[in-house]
Amino acid sequence: MKKMKVGIIGCGTISGIYAEAGKRFRNIEITACADLDYSRAQTLAEKHGIPSPLHIEQLLASSDVEVVVNLTIPSAHAQVSLEALKNGKHVYNEKPLALKRREAREMIGLAREKGLRLGCAPDTFLGAGLQTCRKLIDFGAIGEPVGGSGFMLAAGVELWHPSPEFFYKKGGGPLFDMGPYYLTAFTTLLGPVRRVCGSARITFPEREIKSEPLAGKIIEVETPSHIAAVLDFESGPVVSLVTSFDVQAHGMPFMEIYGSEGTLSVPDPNTFGGPVRIKRHKESDWTEIPLEPGYADNSRGLGVSEMIAAAQNGREHRANARTAYHVLDIMHSILDSSESGRHMEMSSSMTRPLPFSPGTDEGEG
Numbered sequence: 214m215k216k217m218k219v220g221i222i223g224c225g226t227i228s229g230i231y232a233e234a235g236k237r238f239r240n241i242e243i244t245a246c247a248d249l250d251y252s253r254a255q256t257l258a259e260k261h262g263i264p265s266p267l268h269i270e271q272l273l274a275s276s277d278v279e280v281v282v283n284l285t286i287p288s289a290h291a292q293v294s295l296e297a298l299k300n301g302k303h304v305y306n307e308k309p310l311a312l313k314r315r316e317a318r319e320m321i322g323l324a325r326e327k328g329l330r331l332g333c334a335p336d337t338f339l340g341a342g343l344q345t346c347r348k349l350i351d352f353g354a355i356g357e358p359v360g361g362s363g364f365m366l367a368a369g370v371e372l373w374h375p376s377p378e379f380f381y382k383k384g385g386g387p388l389f390d391m392g393p394y395y396l397t398a399f400t401t402l403l404g405p406v407r408r409v410c411g412s413a414r415i416t417f418p419e420r421e422i423k424s425e426p427l428a429g430k431i432i433e434v435e436t437p438s439h440i441a442a443v444l445d446f447e448s449g450p451v452v453s454l455v456t457s458f459d460v461q462a463h464g465m466p467f468m469e470i471y472g473s474e475g476t477l478s479v480p481d482p483n484t485f486g487g488p489v490r491i492k493r494h495k496e497s498d499w500t501e502i503p504l505e506p507g508y509a510d511n512s513r514g515l516g517v518s519e520m521i522a523a524a525q526n527g528r529e530h531r532a533n534a535r536t537a538y539h540v541l542d543i544m545h546s547i548l549d550s551s552e553s554g555r556h557m558e559m560s561s562s563m564t565r566p567l568p569f570s571p572g573t574d575e576g577e578g
């Protein structure tokens with residue numbers, strides 16, 4: 214197996230786990246990293262043994278980088294990815310794919326024109342937890358899926374994130390920040406969405422940062438912080454999704470899928486592991502299902518490795534831009550519905566990726 218040379222752009226909070234991907238996946242070699250703030254690239258390089266901390270233009274021009282992993286803030290995703298594609302690099306983006314649908318379409322068009330790969334987080338759906346759910350649904354363990362629900366209810370990122378402002382600007386909020394985990398899980402399990410409706414509100418127009426180093430600073434909130442949506446899937450199920458940064462306490466599950474024969478309790482889609490539980494018609498208790506072999510711990514970077522393996526084998530990668538675009542389109546359509554008071558028909562679609570076989574479909578096999 215041939216390694217591909219990977220450069221990281223954006224050396225903030227999430228970059229540490231990606232910086233370790235070269236040690237975990239045999240087809241990834243992290244050769245360089247860059248950030249608007251060069252000192253952050255230096256710190257990441259020193260901590261994780263990355264050979265070249267660079268300025269962004271240097272990384273984009275480097276012949277030692279074949280794949281750019283874009284870990285910048287959402288408002289910079291499109292610009293950084295377009296530059297990387299223009300420079301002939303494959304790109305794997307953190308979520309969401311871009312802020313605007315138009316930007317995302319431009320990225321997809323450019324990648325296609327240049328024959329380059331464009332992948333996007335999350336890759337948690339490749340983990341053992343969600344792959345076990347996939348197998349159970351495909352094998353009819355809950356009968357025919359008729360509905361589902363997803364709840365991402367939290368009190369706000371300004372309590373812990375060191376630079377939480379972007380979470381409350383356009384392209385942030387609980388829907389655009391955490392929605393991709395839920396929507397990628399639902400669509401890779403149930404297929405594309407046909408139409409959506411939603412209602413959204415901004416609960417606190419200003420939020421005070423409680424975490425260091427910016428404690429006390431006020432954030433002007435630009436995007437809804439509590440959003441309730443209903444999704445009609447092409448295959449039939451009707452799913453409720455609530456995402457919120459305004460909930461102080463709750464007793465709701467992460468995700469459930471309701472079938473004609475029973476209910477599947479889906480693990481937190483922001484993780485790779487379990488528990489996966491099923492309760493069938495007339496059973497008095499939930500049964501915990503052993504996880505399929507695979508990635509059950511924090512395996513961020515798995516999607517990059519799988520994309521590289523797919524590029525080398527000439528097949529479609531699973532954490533792909535078509536699914537990420539559909540997810541972005543769903544999120545925008547939910548907010549459009551809230552503003553217009555109407556259901557929104559989806560014009561984008563996706564195809565469920567094949568089930569994932571660890572050991573053959575990524576760079577470890």
Ligand SMILES: NC(=O)c1ccc[n+]([C@@H]2O[C@H](COP(=O)([O-])OP(=O)(O)OC[C@H]3O[C@@H](n4cnc5c(N)ncnc54)[C@H](O)[C@@H]3O)[C@@H](O)[C@H]2O)c1
Pocket residue numbers: 222223224225226227228247248249250253269284285286287289293307308309376390
């Ligand atoms: N923090 C998390 O737990 C987490 C988890 C999963 C995914 N993500 C996603 O990862 C991305 C980054 O999140 P984060 O929490 O690491 O943010 P962060 O603010 O901690 O880090 C972002 C970094 O990008 C740099 N940056 C901003 N604009 C840039 C540009 N134009 N060019 C180069 N560098 C630029 C910033 O200087 C900063 O170092 C976001 O898309 C977020 O949704 C974050």
